[in-house]
Amino acid sequence: MVSNHSRHDRDSVSVSGKDYFKELGVRTFINAAGTYTRLTGSLLLPEVMHAMMHASHDYVDLDELQSRVGERLANLLGCEDTVITSGAASAITFGTAGVLTGMDKNKVVQLPDLTGMKNEVILQKSHRIEFDHAIRACGVRLVEVVTRKELENAINENTAMLWFLNTQNYQGEIQDVEFVEIGKKYGIPTFNDAAADLPPVENLWKYTQMGFDMVAFSGGKGLRGPQSAGLLLGKKKYIQAARLSMPPHENTIGRGMKVNKEEIIGMMVAVEHYLQRDHQKEWQYWEQQVNLIGDAAKSVETVETDIIVPRIANHVPTLRIWWNRDKIDASADEIRNQLRTGHPSIETVGTPDMIEITTWMMSPGQERIVARRINEILKAYLR
Numbered sequence: 001m002v003s004n005h006s007r008h009d010r011d012s013v014s015v016s017g018k019d020y021f022k023e024l025g026v027r028t029f030i031n032a033a034g035t036y037t038r039l040t041g042s043l044l045l046p047e048v049m050h051a052m053m054h055a056s057h058d059y060v061d062l063d064e065l066q067s068r069v070g071e072r073l074a075n076l077l078g079c080e081d082t083v084i085t086s087g088a089a090s091a092i093t094f095g096t097a098g099v100l101t102g103m104d105k106n107k108v109v110q111l112p113d114l115t116g117m118k119n120e121v122i123l124q125k126s127h128r129i130e131f132d133h134a135i136r137a138c139g140v141r142l143v144e145v146v147t148r149k150e151l152e153n154a155i156n157e158n159t160a161m162l163w164f165l166n167t168q169n170y171q172g173e174i175q176d177v178e179f180v181e182i183g184k185k186y187g188i189p190t191f192n193d194a195a196a197d198l199p200p201v202e203n204l205w206k207y208t209q210m211g212f213d214m215v216a217f218s219g220g221k222g223l224r225g226p227q228s229a230g231l232l233l234g235k236k237k238y239i240q241a242a243r244l245s246m247p248p249h250e251n252t253i254g255r256g257m258k259v260n261k262e263e264i265i266g267m268m269v270a271v272e273h274y275l276q277r278d279h280q281k282e283w284q285y286w287e288q289q290v291n292l293i294g295d296a297a298k299s300v301e302t303v304e305t306d307i308i309v310p311r312i313a314n315h316v317p318t319l320r321i322w323w324n325r326d327k328i329d330a331s332a333d334e335i336r337n338q339l340r341t342g343h344p345s346i347e348t349v350g351t352p353d354m355i356e357i358t359t360w361m362m363s364p365g366q367e368r369i370v371a372r373r374i375n376e377i378l379k380a381y382l383r
C-alpha cells in the first residue's frame with residue numbers, strides 16, 4: 001500500500017483551523033532529498049498520528065507500557081526483547097550503558113564515571129561516524145582497529161562492547177558475520193547501528209538473527225514513526241539493563257532522553273505498519289517517480305541522469321542529474337538553491353556538480369512538480 005499522506009496533511013491543518021508553519025513564517029518544502037534530521041526526517045504516517053492521538057487520552061505506567069510494547073515487537077521481529085528509545089542515537093547510548101552496568105543500580109547512578117567498570121568499546125576505523133558520540137556519552141574510550149588481528153589484539157579485560165556501523169559493512173575489513181563471530185569467540189557483546197537501513201524490511205530481524213546482541217533503528221527514517229523515537233532490539237539481558245538508564249529512572253545518564261507514551265505507541269504502530277506494507281509495490285512506485293523526474297531533466301540538452309540504489313542505508317532508487325557546464329551555465333549548488341527558493345520550495349541533495357533526488361519521502365504526486373521545476377530551471381540556464 002502506498003499511503004496518501006497529503007490527505008493527512010490537510011486533515012491536520014483543518015482540525016485546528018491553523019497553518020502553524022505559515023503563521024510562523026517557517027518555510028515548508030517538498031522533500032526530494034531523503035531522511036535528514038535537519039529536514040525533520042520523514043512525515044508521520046496517518047496511522048501513526050492517529051495512534052498517538054488515541055494514546056494521548058489516558059495515563060499509563062511508563063515502565064509497564066515499555067514492557068508490553070517491547071514484548072509485542074520482540075514477538076513480531078523474532079528477537080528476545082525490544083525497547084523504544086528517543087532515536088537510534090539514544091538506543092546506542094542506552095545499549096552501551098546496559099553492557100557497562102548490567103543490572104547493578106549503583107553503576108547506573110555512577111555513569112559516566114567508569115571507575116570499577118569496563119571502559120573500552122572497539123570499532124573499525126572505517127566505522128567511525130559523528131553518531132559514535134552516543135557511545136562516548138557513557139564515558140568509554142573508543143578503540144579503532146582495521147584488521148581482524150588488530151581487533152583480537154585490542155580485546156582485553158576492559159573491553160565492554162564491539163560496535164559496528166551497518167552502512168559501512170563493505171568498507172571495513174571485518175564484515176558483519178565475522179564481526180559477530182569474533183564477539184562470540186571472546187564473549188563480548190556486539191552492537192549494530194542500522195539506523196537508516198530500512199528498507200529492506202528483513203533488516204528488522206536479519207541482524208539479531210545473525211547474532212548481534214543489540215541492533216538500533218531510527219523511528220523517523222524509513223519507518224515513518226516519530227522522528228524523536230528509535231528502536232533498540234536484541235538480547236533480553238542487555239535490553240533490560242539498558243532500561244535501567246532510561247526514564248522513569250531519574251538518576252541516570254538517560255534522563256534527558258525521555259520517550260513519551262504517544263511516541264512509544266506511535267513507534268509500535270509504525271513498525272507494525274512497516275511489516276504489512278507492500279514493499280514491492282512501493283518500490284515500483286518510487287522507480288516510476290524517479291524515472292519521471294529523470295526524463296524531465298534529460299529532455300534538456302546535455303543533461304544526463306542515472307538511477308542508483310545504495311547497497312545499504314537509504315536503499316531506495318536514487319536519481320542523479322548532471323550536465324555539461326559549457327552548455328548549462330550553473331553549478332548543481334546553484335540549481336539546488338533555485339529549487340529551494342522557488343515555489344513550491346524543493347529540497348534536494350548531492351554534490352557541487354550533481355543533483356541527487358529520492359522520492360520516498362515525498363507525498364504522492366509531488367514528483368510531477370519536481371519534474372517540472374527541474375526542467376524549467378535547467379532550461380533557463382541553457383546557453
Ligand SMILES: *Cc1c(COP(=O)(O)O)cnc(C)c1O
Binds near residue numbers: 089129131167219
Ligand atoms: C540517523 C542515524 C543515527 C541517529 O538516529 P536518530 O534516530 O536520529 O537518533 C545513528 N546512526 C546512523 C548510521 C544514522 O544514519
